[in-house]
Amino acid sequence: MKSEEQIIRELAEIKQAIVRIAGTSELPKEEQFSVSALDKAAVELKKLAITRGEWIQDRDLSRYFKGVYNGGKFIRETFGFNDYFTKGKSYYYRKSSILRLSQELKSRNVDLARYMELKESEAKFQEKVAAVKAAKKKEKTKSRFLLPDSLKDITTDGFQPPIEQVETELKQLQKDFINENLSKYIDVYGRHAMLKFRYPFSGFVGKEIKSRCKRWCDQYNMACQALSELTGKQLKFSPPENPSAYEL
Incomplete structure (x- = not known):
């Protein structure tokens, strides 16, 4: 078990590392750990993590999901994947979490590229069904019309197999x-x-x-x-x- 002295020394070393990363070593001590300085340090740490390959972009997902290109949005929305951050318009995903997702899908015998095609096909089919229903509803509710007085008693029950x-x-x-x-x-x-x-x-x-x-x-x-x-x-x-x- 670490002594109190060791813990204090390690905390001091961590503080000095943050100061160097944030570039605030020349500022007064009370300003070295301001919100803006810490935000800057966080940005720098993310840059270092990206450089080391700990974070990957959309274009890299095909390495872990065969046939998947720019599938980040689908993964985020469909699986609730939240281990990512944004930088400008780019999304960065933690590689270890992507690997776990890939392995889980593989264990369930799910081809992500095919699953994406399935969801798209289902959505298109439902759009067609909805369009037909909307057209019929519009026909029934249309208010502009002109009916001749002699038009009566022409009806039939709707077909239902x-x-x-x-x-x-x-x-x-x-x-x-x-x-x-x-x-x-x-x-x-x-x-x-x-x-x-x-x-x-x-x-x-x-x-x-x-x-x-x-x-x-x-x-x-x-x-x-x-x-x-x-x-x-x-x-x-x-x-x-x-x-x-x-x-x-």
Whole structure:
């Protein structure tokens, strides 16, 4: 255990180090540890840490997450990553924390680049759904109109597919997925499906199979959306290694 004398001596050494870093050794002692002097010391310490490679920028993240470019914003917003600081318009991330995040994702078998694509695809799909709903709502609430007096008694109930029809559609899509070996071209993440085609390999896939796979993804995503809205159920689909894992 350190003696009081040792602790005092070490504190004095730390103070002198801060003074040298802040460049305030020539100032009176009462001004050497002012708020501005300490802020300056903190900036200098960060510069030294960056130089030593303890902090990395967005452009460095691809070293730890394959295929990820400028993914800092996604990591901060999606995972609540907060071990960073900003300098101007640049973000600096503590390398050791980035390494831990990379290892944790790897242990969960999560490809960050693919997960980013999945979230983007889901967002775009929901934007389309929202746009359709907004257009229908706008049609109903539009106040400028001119109706002839003779226009009466023309109506119909809105179409809503039976739940059984949606479930049958999903089961058929599962069968098609397995029978046509679509797992080569499509990834299914629960209730959302995405094409596997990536540049530059997408040029080696025929237009017919691309079209077929895109159509399957659209049908699957819409059917899952319909099932969720009709029943509140979420789809569990783990193709194709375990076809019996399909549940509603």
